[in-house]
Amino acid sequence: MEKMTEKGTTVDMVVSMLTERINKGDYSPGSKLPSERKLQEELGVGRLALREALSRLNALGIIETSHGKGTFVQNRLQSSTIKNILxxxxxxxxxxxxxxxxxxxxxxxxxxxxxxxxxxxxxxxxxxxxxxxxxxxxxxxxxxxxxxxxxxxxxxxxxxxxxxxxxxxxxxxxxxxxxxxxxxxxxxxxxxxxxxxxxxxxxxxxxxxxxxxxxxxxxxxxxxxxxxxxxxxxxx
CATH class of the missing domain: 1.20.120.530 (GntR ligand-binding domain-like)
Structure with a gap:
């Protein structure tokens, strides 16, 4: 499949797709996200775009990364997150x-x-x-x-x-x-x-x-x- 080449567009797409999965309950509150390599394969994107997308979701309070443990969906969503996600x-x-x-x-x-x-x-x-x-x-x-x-x-x-x-x-x-x-x-x-x-x-x-x-x-x-x-x- 031909992909849009602008980095910003790719990052936006990854943010959107991960958000959809959280909305649908594929990744429930408190659950651990798949590894970066697994997500790259599933979404068909590069490491830099994926990491930037994860960084955005982290800043929004949707996910949280714990060094040495992995990345998890937040148990308690911030008010801004409730508006955008729930x-x-x-x-x-x-x-x-x-x-x-x-x-x-x-x-x-x-x-x-x-x-x-x-x-x-x-x-x-x-x-x-x-x-x-x-x-x-x-x-x-x-x-x-x-x-x-x-x-x-x-x-x-x-x-x-x-x-x-x-x-x-x-x-x-x-x-x-x-x-x-x-x-x-x-x-x-x-x-x-x-x-x-x-x-x-x-x-x-x-x-x-x-x-x-x-x-x-x-x-x-x-x-x-x-x-x-x-x-x-x-x-x-």
């Missing part, structure tokens, strides 16, 4: 709250797309294209596909010259990240998940703000229907 579980268990998140996402992301279409540069467009050019297939981990999906929307937000709008988008992304991973896994079609963003990219590329807004609203409305179907399946 709230998505509440959304997952409450369909009404999840629908509210989707509605909020549609309002904020449609405006972001419109502004991005007006403010984008050639470099911005290239970064968006790189995300959709990633080679994925049925064997690609759902965590990675979900990461690329959210990364596309995050890159759109970064184009916009509005600090508060970007912060609002980041907050929504933190809440929906865990759910999106499960949703992507249920689709069994990673290529379709990424290609659904192609029309949005084309509208932004040609500078059509209104079309970009409309396409994002349409994209998220389809997602909402799929989310509802996914929630019903998880209740069965």
């Amino acid at each position: 709230i998505p579980h509440f959304a997952l268990s409450d369909s009404k709250r999840l629908q509210e998140l989707v509605d909020a996402r549609a309002m904020i992301e449609s405006e972001i797309a419109g502004l991005a279409a007006q403010q984008r540069t050639k470099a911005d467009i290239r970064r968006l294209e790189m995300i959709l050019e990633q080679e994925v297939d049925s064997s690609t981990p759902s965590e990675l596909v979900a990461y690329l999906d959210l990364q596309f929307h995050q890159e759109l937000a970064l184009i916009v010259d509005n600090h508060f709008l970007v912060l609002m988008h980041e907050a929504l992304t933190a809440h929906i990240r865990t759910f999106l991973n499960g949703f992507v896994k249920s689709r069994n079609n990673p290529v379709e998940v990424l290609e659904a963003h192609r029309p949005i990219l084309e509208a932004v590329k040609r500078g059509d703000a209104e079309d970009a807004r409309s396409l994002v609203r349409l994209h998220i409305s389809y997602s909402r229907r799929d989310y509802e179907n996914f929630i019903e399946k998880t209740k069965e």
Whole structure:
């Protein structure tokens, strides 16, 4: 699989994937993480990127490294960690709250797309294209596909010259990240998940703000229907 080459992007991906595993209970509070070599093999990343990702999680109070013993998931999470890690579980268990998140996402992301279409540069467009050019297939981990999906929307937000709008988008992304991973896994079609963003990219590329807004609203409305179907399946 072709990998994005920017170190920062790789580190962000590792942070996201490890966070997802903690969210799902793969690594429970107090449990020891696999060795660095094992994590490198599982995630397909280099030692430096992995260590930087672990350092970030350590700084957030999510994990703790004890020299000579290993790295462990924290038993007591800090308040900032609760906001970023546990709230998505509440959304997952409450369909009404999840629908509210989707509605909020549609309002904020449609405006972001419109502004991005007006403010984008050639470099911005290239970064968006790189995300959709990633080679994925049925064997690609759902965590990675979900990461690329959210990364596309995050890159759109970064184009916009509005600090508060970007912060609002980041907050929504933190809440929906865990759910999106499960949703992507249920689709069994990673290529379709990424290609659904192609029309949005084309509208932004040609500078059509209104079309970009409309396409994002349409994209998220389809997602909402799929989310509802996914929630019903998880209740069965």
